[in-house]
Amino acid sequence: MVEVLKYDIVILGSGLAGLRAALQAAYVSRGRARIAVLSKVQAMRSHSVSAEGGASAVLYPKETGDSIDLHAYDTVKGSDFLADQDAVELMVQMAPQEVRFLERLGVPWSRDEKGRIFQRPFGGMSIPRTAFAQDKTGFFIMSTLYQNVFRFDNVDIYHEHFVTKIIVENDEFKGVTAIDLKTGEFKLFLAKAGIIAAGGAGRLYRFTTTAHSTTGELITFAMRAGAGVKDMEFVQWHPTALVPSGILISEAARGEGAYLVNKLGERFMKNYAPQKMELAPRDIVSRAILIECREGRGFIHEESGMCYVGLDLRHLSEDVINRKLPFIRELAHKYAGLDPLSDLIPVRPAVHYTMGGVHADINGRVLRADGTWIRGLWAAGEAASISVHGANRLGSNSLTECLVWGHITGEEAAKYAMEKPEVSVEGSIIDVAKREESRVFDKLIHKEVNASTPYDIKRELNDIMEEHFGPFREASKMSEGLSKLHRLLERAGSMRIDDSNRVYNQNLKDALEVDGMVELALVVGLGAYARTESRGAHYRLDYPKRDDVNWLKHTVAYLYGGEIQLTYVPVRITRWKPEERKY
């Protein structure tokens, strides 16, 4: 039996973008809009809690010489000129007010001796502009937003509710279906407005810094509901993940002055980005590390066989490390058994961020491939491609993006919902929900002995993505990878789910994630194969140059007759003409 719940706004995801949107919608509607926030994990376990380094914003322009224009320019240049410049300008203009808003709510920003919010340098930024709360920024912001959301009686948080379908009828958002994982109950959330804030898709790959829940299926479900999916071929590798676990060692370490050294003891970044050195953008530093490894100048980790370089903090004072990087010291100690005061930290690049996502305009409105809005539906945060990061995100711009578009989409959705008449319970939508319940519980759960489990499929998916769509790509490898992905998609259609219980059926949850992941991996692969140039994080050995004549455009994937198709939309350029990226 499908339980029906009625809301004004339903927010899919309780990370930074989702909670910021909930708070804004609550403010704007003066507590009148009924808001549901759904999360497949406990809300405070959303991936955002693990953000370490900070959020970028121009806070003290007079004292530091920083400016809104400079932040915008750094972001556009960092994006390898694929970002939509009007969206970048909006983000950097709103960033300072968002940081100060969080200050008023109670985020304990780290401060200098004058009491001002401290700002540290980050890769690709011309000036220190990353505000931080030690190296646990995500945790502090999430805790603050979460506590503040509780001040509103009209916001209901549904922990451990897995969204299985986004319902759109006649080009209008109607609601979502979700399983309450704790009980197995199937629910229909009818709403006037929806915001997709479901995070990225780092787990398409094996070696990643992202949480296990970062699987991206809701991006696929949005595509199934008619949305475009933009620029998914741009996958960010973060240069410094701990070897062999993949746990992030934040860019904050290099921001505070840490070096990268090869096994000859050289600061090799001088050969790749002589001006910015370790603080060049992530795509450049990641490729540099991998080239050092390829050319035999990396260290080899004995147990895993992984090649790595050393992150050297030994010249930093114990006081700086303890005050500004305590978490990094703790991680190095707990997960590698060493102390950065005296040892090099072993690091190599790992998948970290999804530049692409649900195709959305500057207000976060979700678009079809033809550019029309799916009325009542917005997207924010890492799940959205608005696009401010283009081909390569600069560190600390993601938290800022989550805050800015959490704010914008929460406000827009609240205003939209307050003007709409009460949601009516239409029979056609109940039928959709019933069919979805049957798909999930009757069709997905079966025990055909020879079928693959979700774990088999996910393992193979990770193998394919690592081998065929890694940081160095080429046509023949990708073509082979695409054939494998097509075969995997077929097998994913008849996975074996051994657990037929409804209560806490993790086996079913894993299968639902995998069901969306393989299709999303195909979107990554098709976009990467088609894009015959190198730009930002998308690097092709067979096309090593950026090609603005043919490729200064966004890829938009969409479903047509059940098949993934690609189309392209222009990049919006306001002030900064594409130029060669030098650091």
Ligand SMILES: Cc1cc2nc3c(=O)[nH]c(=O)nc-3n(C[C@H](O)[C@H](O)[C@H](O)COP(=O)(O)OP(=O)(O)OC[C@H]3O[C@@H](n4cnc5c(N)ncnc54)[C@H](O)[C@@H]3O)c2cc1C
């Ligand atoms: C280790 C690490 C450190 C980082 N540090 C920084 C930093 O210092 N600065 C910076 O700018 N960026 C940083 N980033 C990136 C940044 O943390 C993320 O981009 C950002 O937190 C994403 O927030 P979000 O709200 O979009 O999504 P998330 O925080 O990932 O939340 C996604 C939400 O969607 C829900 N969800 C997903 N699918 C479903 C479903 N099917 N049904 C129901 N709910 C669903 C999840 O339960 C969750 O609540 C870091 C990334 C990593 C991996």
